[in-house]
Amino acid sequence: MLSLLHLEGLNPYLGNLHRNDRHEAHLAFDLMEEFRSPIVDTLVLTLLNQQVLKPDAFLPPKANGAVYLTDDARRRYLQAFEDRIMTTLHHPDARDPVPYFHSAQRSCNLVLKAVTLWGREFAGSSARVAAMLT
Numbered sequence: 001m002l003s004l005l006h007l008e009g010l011n012p013y014l015g016n017l018h019r020n021d022r023h024e025a026h027l028a029f030d031l032m033e034e035f036r037s038p039i040v041d042t043l044v045l046t047l048l049n050q051q052v053l054k055p056d057a058f059l060p061p062k063a064n065g066a067v068y069l070t071d072d073a074r075r076r077y078l079q080a081f082e083d084r085i086m087t088t089l090h091h092p093d094a095r096d097p098v099p100y101f102h103s104a105q106r107s108c109n110l111v112l113k114a115v116t117l118w119g120r121e122f123a124g125s126s127a128r129v130a131a132m133l134t
Contacts, residue, residue, distance in 0.1 A: 043084045
């Protein structure tokens with residue numbers, strides 16, 4: 001999502017739903033929400049249920065509690081993730097089925113259009129619009 005926002009010329013650090021004091025890509029987090037469950041959550045559950053990822057795919061927890069995949073498991077996960085984002089679905093704005101990736105790209109494009117239209121309607125908001133665009 002971060003790369004897609006950069007491609008659209010949007011500032012990924014100015015989100016609406018996710019905010020805190022840390023310098024993180026909040027707009028990317030906002031836009032990921034609609035794709036998290038159908039792409040990531042279902043993928044992880046599928047990989048665990050089909051035993052593509054087993055307990056030995058995880059390294060022991062670090063001192064801070066973080067748990068990481070082994071190199072081999074990470075390769076398997078990333079390959080499955082790439083396959084998943086290329087899975088097609090029926091998008092309301094497309095005549096033919098499109099991959100999840102294109103649907104995410106369309107969401108970024110819609111944000112750009114909304115910010116641009118918003119900036120045209122509210123002349124005094126040019127500083128905020130300029131901040132949204134990178």
